[in-house]
Amino acid sequence: MKAETWTIVGVGIFFGLVSPIYWLLTNDWTGTTALVMTFLLCALLGFYLGVVANQIPGRPEDRSDGEIADGAGELGFFPPYSWWPLFTAAALAVVVLGVVFGWWLFIIGSGILGVMVVGWVFEYYRGIHAH
The missing domain is CATH 1.10.287 (Helix Hairpins)
Known part of the structure; x- marks a missing residue:
């Protein structure tokens, strides 16, 4: 989950940098609030993914020498159709x-x-x- 964590953190950094610039250029409360809330959401999700990534040792996706076959096996229960x-x-x-x-x-x-x-x-x- 390290790749997922850094992707979300990178997006959060972008929104964190864009928010004050947007406020200075437009003085728009609505857009600035939306950008700040998006930054906070990315920070929350990035923190969560980082904590979960530390709890899961050795995922094949996180290793540079990982092979496709390393991730083989049962991945979990996926429900069939449901009304x-x-x-x-x-x-x-x-x-x-x-x-x-x-x-x-x-x-x-x-x-x-x-x-x-x-x-x-x-x-x-x-x-x-x-x-």
Whole structure:
């Protein structure tokens, strides 16, 4: 993750240098705030990637003598298709529309959203994809 860390840190340095220059040239609060927030986001992500890179010893991607075959093997669990994200998004849309049209719709949507989130979280404990 060292390459990822330095990429994000480099982008953060760019935004950190551009932010005051942009402010001096335009006196625009909105753009300057966006640039500063982007710099802070890059700093946070770069810090996180740096900490995680120190916790993972010897990734083949980080070694100069690393081979493609060194990274072979099981990489993790990748879920198959799932309908739960679609229904969760639809329930969230009902919740947001409930804020606009009435609290009764918000309450109904919140109940449906709760069921959808629980279904999505526990999807791999039941049924065809259980393990």
